[in-house]
Amino acid sequence: MIAYASRTGNVRYIVQKLNLPAIEITKDTVIETPFILCTYTDGLGDVPAVVQAFMEQNATLCKGIVVSGNSNFGLDVFGLAGDKLASDYHIPLVRKIDLRGFSKDYEAILAFYNDCVKEDDYETILEVK
Template sequence: MVHLYYDSKTGNVQRFINKVIQITGWQAHKIEESLEIQESGHLVTYTTKLGSMPEKTKMFMDNHAEKIYSVTSSGNRNWGRNFGLAADKVSEDYDIPLAMKFELSGTMEDINQFIEIIKHQYNDSKRGSKKLDIA
């Protein structure tokens, strides 16, 4: 079973996650201060303040980075080079592979690409493999 841990502020990541779990049946867990994770999984977050990692995501990663296989982030292409920059920051700060970036709540193509990436590249993989970084 694939576990997804996600942070959503405006609902874009929530909508993306809802579509993914509807298609796959994977388990999704919204990041809250009290969330304690038992299973390793994948992080999906958002980019805020023109390129920053959300504070809740940072606190989650400070406590659980060793159980996260990959990071994916939403963003807005209007931000230019800051598009989805939270994923780059998580990847760099916690040495976690960057799976992909998507705009706003993602298209069906983005959702299918994410599912394929997780199924074929990261399902039950070990942390530290940078083999994907295609974003």
Template sequence: MIAFASRTGNVRSIIHRLGLPNVEITEDLMMTEPFFVFTYTDGLGDVPLIVEKFLQNNHSFCKGVIASGNSNFGHSVFCKSADTISRKYHVPIIRKIELRGFPRDYAAIVDQYQNVFEREVSL
């Protein structure tokens, strides 16, 4: 499962292209299964408030983070939300994506998804 938040539509567009099980993050969403969190980057590298609240309640099921960002704001803040989530919740960064990404980004996410969640099922 991929739990996602999208403000400008970039993340939502990628989610639709991936074709993987997904759910949009809402304030009261409670997860009962493992997931990747997929977020945009707010401001100058911040984790969006809705994502932070979601992770406070659901981080025990989080297996990795994917972030979308805009490198025009500088390397130090590009997808910094992924860095923050990874550090705070001790999960790997699956991918950092420029805006709507590229086919190689989609392939990498699908590959990581299959590796992580197939392993979860077989354990």
């Protein structure tokens, strides 16, 4: 499962390209299955409030974090929300993606998903849409 938050549409685009079971989160969303969190970076490196509230309730089942950012704001803040979440919750940072990313980003996420998250009732995903 992919749990995601998208403000500009970049994260939603990434999730759609992955072609995995997914849910767009709210602050009240509760998930009862292992998942990868896909989020954006707010401001200059902040974790979005909706994501912070979601993780406070769901972090125990989060297996990895993918973060989208914009490297034009500087590498010191690029995808910093992902770094903060990974550090705060001791969860692997799977990938930092610049805007909508590239095929190699999607392939790395799918490989992590297949190794660490895939549930028995979902088939292994080998291709990106």
